[in-house]
Amino acid sequence: MVDVAVIGGGISGLATAYDLKLRGHRVVVLERQTHAGGNAVSERLDGFLMEHGPSTVNAASAAAGALSLQLGLDGQRCDLGNGVRRRYLVGAGRLSGIPIHPLGFLVSDYLSPRARLRLLAEWAIPRKKGGNEETVAEFSVRRFGSEFTDRVIDPLLAGLYAGKASTLSMAAVFPRLIDLEREYGSISLAMLCRHRRGAKMPGSRLFSWRHGIGTLPAAMARRLGESIRTGVAVRRIRRAAGGFRVDAGAAGDFHARAVVIATQPHVAAHLLDGVDEAAAAAAGGIEAPPLAVVFLGFRREQVEHPLDGLGFLTPESEGRSLSGAQFCSTMFGGRAPVGFVSVAGYFGGARAPHLARLPAADLIDLARSEFRDLIGARGDPAVARVRHWPMGLPQYRIGHPERAACLRNAGARQPGLFVTGNYLDGPSVGACLGLARETAAAVHGVIAGSGVTTSAENVAV
Ligand SMILES: Cc1cc2nc3c(=O)[nH]c(=O)nc-3n(C[C@H](O)[C@H](O)[C@H](O)COP(=O)(O)OP(=O)(O)OC[C@H]3O[C@@H](n4cnc5c(N)ncnc54)[C@H](O)[C@@H]3O)c2cc1C
Numbered sequence: 001m002v003d004v005a006v007i008g009g010g011i012s013g014l015a016t017a018y019d020l021k022l023r024g025h026r027v028v029v030l031e032r033q034t035h036a037g038g039n040a041v042s043e044r045l046d047g048f049l050m051e052h053g054p055s056t057v058n059a060a061s062a063a064a065g066a067l068s069l070q071l072g073l074d075g076q077r078c079d080l081g082n083g084v085r086r087r088y089l090v091g092a093g094r095l096s097g098i099p100i101h102p103l104g105f106l107v108s109d110y111l112s113p114r115a116r117l118r119l120l121a122e123w124a125i126p127r128k129k130g131g132n133e134e135t136v137a138e139f140s141v142r143r144f145g146s147e148f149t150d151r152v153i154d155p156l157l158a159g160l161y162a163g164k165a166s167t168l169s170m171a172a173v174f175p176r177l178i179d180l181e182r183e184y185g186s187i188s189l190a191m192l193c194r195h196r197r198g199a200k201m202p203g204s205r206l207f208s209w210r211h212g213i214g215t216l217p218a219a220m221a222r223r224l225g226e227s228i229r230t231g232v233a234v235r236r237i238r239r240a241a242g243g244f245r246v247d248a249g250a251a252g253d254f255h256a257r258a259v260v261i262a263t264q265p266h267v268a269a270h271l272l273d274g275v276d277e278a279a280a281a282a283a284g285g286i287e288a289p290p291l292a293v294v295f296l297g298f299r300r301e302q303v304e305h306p307l308d309g310l311g312f313l314t315p316e317s318e319g320r321s322l323s324g325a326q327f328c329s330t331m332f333g334g335r336a337p338v339g340f341v342s343v344a345g346y347f348g349g350a351r352a353p354h355l356a357r358l359p360a361a362d363l364i365d366l367a368r369s370e371f372r373d374l375i376g377a378r379g380d381p382a383v384a385r386v387r388h389w390p391m392g393l394p395q396y397r398i399g400h401p402e403r404a405a406c407l408r409n410a411g412a413r414q415p416g417l418f419v420t421g422n423y424l425d426g427p428s429v430g431a432c433l434g435l436a437r438e439t440a441a442a443v444h445g446v447i448a449g450s451g452v453t454t455s456a457e458n459v460a461v
Helices: 011-022 062-070 113-124 136-144 146-161 175-184 187-196 215-227 265-272 277-284 360-375 400-408 429-448 455-460
Strands: 002-007 027-031 042-045 048-051 077-079 086-091 094-099 206-209 228-230 236-240 243-247 253-261 291-299 309-313 324-326 340-348 383-389 417-419
Touching (some): 002 429, 011 215, 011 253, 011 429, 027 215, 048 291, 113 136, 175 187, 253 265
Parallel strands (some): 002 027
Antiparallel strands (some): 291 340
């Protein structure tokens, strides 16, 4: 019998378990893979560092900052390199550099003069009153015009959510912008006020650690020690006296007062089936189309482009197979040996799931051809590696706010049952860590309030 069984040892599950352990609870993390960390995997390849999944954490995440400090990782923290000076978007088959400041799109010629005028007129667009939930595209076309939506917002969502503006829910993805529209009547006016108050652009607040994002789950896993059981796939959860019985197949049954499901949504749907049908249906309604990451390392002189940015994003209308790319060796130091550079290309997502299912060799060929065209990368790469993610990023589509609310409220219907993960509060590492902290506090509240003597109380005694 443990206090809490956490199913899934990705960033979300590890952070929830680590927080609970600090509160003195007896926790077990059950992870299907042989290593904890989920999609936060950093791998050294001949002096290069490949991020298979996340490569940055937003410094605005209080939970991420606190964990880095608490785990003693601040000495290894690295901020974006000085080489990151522009953001790039693909337009008319080439990279267009847009200065990183709020007026960047107005001063560059990436958008047509008509689209820039339309952007400037945003303050005059009346605010929306009531009506149905909007997609991001509907909101953006209404406020900023269709060219800005197609050429800026849609590629941005391909980068952040591997999604499409025409299907993602505005309320789920950018709730703050809806609030700003309601509050100020205009997003540009609101941004202007924020800029005057000194708010930084998001791109300048990203960080990582010297050995990559994998540093974080590795540190949490070390602290959790024997509380983590890897190579254990949970098959079912059932209510049992005093809590839940977790069926982990050959690894046996685990009895827990509380269960936290921290897996991908399709697995959550399966595990919730028979325990909380409403939550099972909500999780089952969240798709996560496949993604593939192609990492390439070149000698510096093989690449013409200065690589002076985070990378680039591609509007769908450009008809390219690559939805975006990162200039890894520019972003952070130590991502490539001296004299070399590294880039990562992203394929698939909601825009083109079929591409993410291509074999590794085909993806490398595609990436090489795209990088040859766009950044002038020529010749054989020094390293080439592909990571397939059969379930990529969860899609926050129309109806998502209700699905997420239903999953967050699982505990109200089934006391002791919790769901956490990247499909509730945002897919970013920072959002997962923030939600994990909330989940742990809620689990603690339930166990502490249950009247049963908990391990936490034993520790306190
Ligand atoms: C390619 C890519 C790039 C990204 N880039 C960024 C970025 O730069 N910055 C950023 O902030 N975010 C980024 N993200 C998003 C972020 O990395 C993820 O949203 C986050 O890591 C998800 O963590 P998680 O723990 O919720 O889920 P996961 O990492 O998916 O973990 C779920 C875990 O559950 C386990 N599991 C599944 N089924 C079972 C079972 N039956 N029994 C036991 N265990 C099970 C899985 O093995 C897995 O370890 C990126 C994601 C991807 C895929």
